[in-house]
Amino acid sequence: MEFSPNNNELPLTKFESMLKTNHVLFFDSEEFENIIHYYLDLGKIALAKKAIKLGLDQHPTSTNLKLFKVEVYVFENKLEEADVMLNELYNLEPHNEEIYIQKANILSKRDQHEDAIDLLKKAIDLSQDDASDLYSLIGMEYLFLDKFEDAKDNFIKCLESDLEDYSALYNMVYCFEFLEQHQEAIDYLNIYIDKNPYSEVAWHQLGKQYVALKRHKKAIAAFDFAIISDDTFVGAYIEKGKVLEKLKRFEEAIECYTTSLTLDDPTSFALLRIGHCYEKLGNQELAVQYYYKTVHEDPLLDKGWVAITKFYNKQRNFQKSLHYINKAINIDSENVKYWKLYAQINHRLNHLEEAERGFKKTLELGNYELNTWLTRCDILIEIDEPEAAIYNLLQAMEFYPENAEIEYRLAGLYHVTNETEKASFHLKNALLYNPDYIFIIEELFPETYKSSFLKKALKPKE
Missing domain, CATH: 1.25.40.10 (Tetratricopeptide repeat domain)
Known part of the structure; x- marks a missing residue:
């Protein structure tokens, strides 16, 4: 039974009017059931509880009203009280399917999903009506158990009984997708x-x-x-x-x-995609207009700020790019791609300390690409932090052993820090892995390249 508050003849209006006065009016049990159902559907638990109390005062033997009370107990996680009440009801009506459903609900809350399924199957056997809702409940229990085949089968059974149950349709498709x-x-x-x-x-x-x-x-x-x-x-x-x-x-x-x-209402996703499409079509002006509309619609959409960042990056307007990537990072500070972009932009602007910070954060967040380790190392060399550069490369070696680019850098770094023995060890490894990469020493460590240390290492053995 559906209610419309505008119709004064309906029990809901009568009930709400009663709550505003001290006069207790009589309703039959079915009217109470409809009122309670209405409030539960709206999530108005306090009003539902009032209706249950008044209903049981007037109809103390009503099983359906007691089952509503059980439902509220379960909702409020008062599982022991719900259990006691269900046991009493079971003794009176052992063939009432709703008792099995509520008991299954309690078991589900206790993560006893297999037991819940057994009870729901018993409820199906007892059901005199369409069992589509029960198949849907069983499907959900199987989802909790990650048994997607069983879940899918039950959602299909639900749809066989009720083609309009779109919740079951979505859940069934989810199972198919999970199973690929x-x-x-x-x-x-x-x-x-x-x-x-x-x-x-x-x-x-x-x-x-x-x-x-x-x-x-x-x-x-x-x-x-x-x-x-x-x-x-x-x-x-x-x-x-x-x-x-x-x-x-x-x-x-x-x-x-x-x-x-x-x-x-405009969605930031659609605005963002329109911007991307215009950019692909070469219409830069409309592209950036829609990117700005995106972040105006949803200022917390980090992807919108990143789109603007990349747009100005392509225009080589790195100062603007830096401004907008900072906005994205402020929204999602754990996104490794944003930090890498931040580091690259600062590097292009020759903000070396900030670039190094960005690459360090990128590594901390799990981006272990070789180029990230090497670029950070080269920046540390440039800002005269050889010890930090060495530590960075030793970490990189755990992921990229026997790598010539790492070994040449370590050779140069150990040489400039006067650890000649270690420098010789890594230079020997570097030459073994790839002698053609000797230019790394020349570019990063010109003094080492001109030194007798290198000449001695490169001298052919007699």
């Missing part, structure tokens, strides 16, 4: 669409499966059918736009993203 069964998902969705041909959700999900298999033309056709089924379906326009981008059909992609903006 994209073709199987396509096969099932086509069967589903035969039964429900105007389901925009199914067409949308079908398109996403085609995208996963890189069957882009099929994906576009599916998204088009989703739009035909519901021409206000923003998600279909967005997904179609993404595929068109992959096919380098940027004007059409812009059209899709623009349409999505007219159907709902």
